[in-house]
Amino acid sequence: xxxxxxxxxxxxxxxxxxxxxxxxxxxxxxxxxxxxxxxxxxxxxxxxxxxxxxxxxxxxxxxxxxxxxxxxxxxxxxxxxxxxxxxxxxxxxxxxxxxxxxxxxxxxxxxxxxxx
Ligand code: 5GP
Numbered sequence: 001x002x003x004x005x006x007x008x009x010x011x012x013x014x015x016x017x018x019x020x021x022x023x024x025x026x027x028x029x030x031x032x033x034x035x036x037x038x039x040x041x042x043x044x045x046x047x048x049x050x051x052x053x054x055x056x057x058x059x060x061x062x063x064x065x066x067x068x069x070x071x072x073x074x075x076x077x078x079x080x081x082x083x084x085x086x087x088x089x090x091x092x093x094x095x096x097x098x099x100x101x102x103x104x105x106x107x108x109x110x111x112x113x114x115x116x
Contacts, residue, residue, distance in 0.1 A: 001099065003049040009100035013047060023074050027066050030074045030105075039108025040078045044071050050101040053090040071105045080107035087115075 004010075011017040012031065019031035022042055033041040044067050050056050056064060068086065075084040084107030089096040 001051050001055065003051045004099060005049060007100045008098050009043075009045050009102060010049060013045070022077065023070060025070070027063060028070055030070060033104070037104075038106040038111065040075070040080055040084070040106065042071075042074050042078065042105040044074065044103040044105065046101060051099040052096060053088050053101055056101065067103050071103050075105050075107060078105075078107070080105075083107065085111050 008017065012019045013029065021029060021031045023030040023044075026047070028044055028046050030042050030044045033043055046063055046067060048060070048063060050060065071086050084105055087104040087106065088102070089104070
């Protein structure tokens, strides 16, 4: 799949679409999901345009690690010290709807397993 530079999260990164930002650095940003599935639901996205996890490469190793560490940082900042879930939906069958790689951080309620 080719990266669509006009996708929703690219527009959020460009500031064309507003978001409720909670964290930003040179590699990524994090903002609240518009349709939260838990009391805390934050999305962490890289600035780099990678459509989905299966298209990340060896060269993205550090970036992927960084996204996970930022996921923890925003979870702690949201008071999720008792626990939270990190999810990456990869591809339509897994529920991915926006094709700019993103990490969901969910918490603030008990989360069932297995997921739907
Ligand atoms: P996916 O289904 O691709 O894993 O996750 C995409 C997420 O983006 C969904 O949880 C959806 O609620 C969220 N989302 C869709 N449109 C917007 C928007 O305009 N702003 C924000 N903040 N989140 C959005």
